[in-house]
Amino acid sequence: MAPAPPQKPTEPKGLLQTHELYKYILETNVYPREPEPLKELRALTASHPWAVMSTAPDAGQMIEILLKLVGVKKAIEVGVFTGYSLLLTALTIPDDGKIVAIDMDRQAYEMGRPVIQKAGVEHKIEFIETAALPALDKLLENPDNEGSFDFAFVDADKVNYINYHERMMKLVKVNGIVAYDNTLWFGSVAQPESLVLDEFKEGRVSTIEFNKSLAADPRIEVTIVPLGDGLTICRRIN
Ligand SMILES: C[S@@+](CC[C@H](N)C(=O)[O-])C[C@H]1O[C@@H](n2cnc3c(N)ncnc32)[C@H](O)[C@@H]1O
Numbered sequence: 001m002a003p004a005p006p007q008k009p010t011e012p013k014g015l016l017q018t019h020e021l022y023k024y025i026l027e028t029n030v031y032p033r034e035p036e037p038l039k040e041l042r043a044l045t046a047s048h049p050w051a052v053m054s055t056a057p058d059a060g061q062m063i064e065i066l067l068k069l070v071g072v073k074k075a076i077e078v079g080v081f082t083g084y085s086l087l088l089t090a091l092t093i094p095d096d097g098k099i100v101a102i103d104m105d106r107q108a109y110e111m112g113r114p115v116i117q118k119a120g121v122e123h124k125i126e127f128i129e130t131a132a133l134p135a136l137d138k139l140l141e142n143p144d145n146e147g148s149f150d151f152a153f154v155d156a157d158k159v160n161y162i163n164y165h166e167r168m169m170k171l172v173k174v175n176g177i178v179a180y181d182n183t184l185w186f187g188s189v190a191q192p193e194s195l196v197l198d199e200f201k202e203g204r205v206s207t208i209e210f211n212k213s214l215a216a217d218p219r220i221e222v223t224i225v226p227l228g229d230g231l232t233i234c235r236r237i238n
């Protein structure tokens with residue numbers, strides 16, 4: 001049986017000290033600049049019981065800047081849900097750009113798909129409905145895919161981030177970017193285990209291990225940006 005959806009906070013504040021500060025950022029900077037299709041998708045997703053999983057729009061802004069700085073044409077995403085980060089990527093990359101988007105939950109993707117279609121960017125997307133690890137391994141069977149992606153965004157099961165990272169180090173080109181969401185896992189990575197709610201315990205352990213392994217990884221430059229629930233940005237350097 002699927003676990004119960006997390007309680008959706010009435011006013012999420014991520015890692016910031018107050019709800020008011022988060023509201024300030026959203027209202028002064030994020031919402032006024034958010035493209036209309038993303039607003040529409042966010043509104044539609046609000047009725048989903050797992051709406052809290054959607055990429056935060058302030059983290060989305062950071063991803064948009066990265067995509068533009070790198071000049072991304074070919075991207076890969078693991079963890080699509082209803083498609084907020086996917087649509088953001090599709091709206092940002094050029095018209096002949098491509099995104100491979102992997103998620104085992106087609107139903108959630110289908111919920112957001114009409115908004116993606118209406119925005120006129122569906123032709124850039126190849127949605128693969130399957131578990132991510134075998135899908136990444138299958139991509140790697142084709143040597144043409146090695147080092148071919150400019151950008152990867154990983155926002156799926158936290159216990160597999162270490163495994164996704166190994167695949168991304170082969171799929172993303174040198175100087176390419178891999179971004180991982182939720183790398184502070186609701187702040188639990190810095191809390192003693194005894195204070196952590198049961199539903200966050202497994203993710204906490206995996207995330208601590210993941211953060212440690214990235215810090216020691218000579219193949220990348222890496223920063224943890226305390227945005228949303230923690231966004232780790234890696235640049236592949238060799
Ligand atoms: C946090 S949500 C993704 C949110 C998305 N980036 C957005 O902006 O809305 C996580 C997604 O990962 C998917 N997922 C979890 N484990 C997976 C796995 N092993 N393989 C493929 N998809 C997985 C879930 O089905 C879910 O849709």
Ligand SMILES: O=c1cc(-c2ccc(O)cc2)oc2c(O)c(O)ccc12
Nearest residue numbers: 006052053054155156157158182229
């Ligand atoms: O509350 C969540 C839960 C997840 C999650 C849990 C288990 C999986 O296999 C995948 C995802 O992801 C979240 C997330 O990415 C987020 O930004 C907020 C909350 C959650």
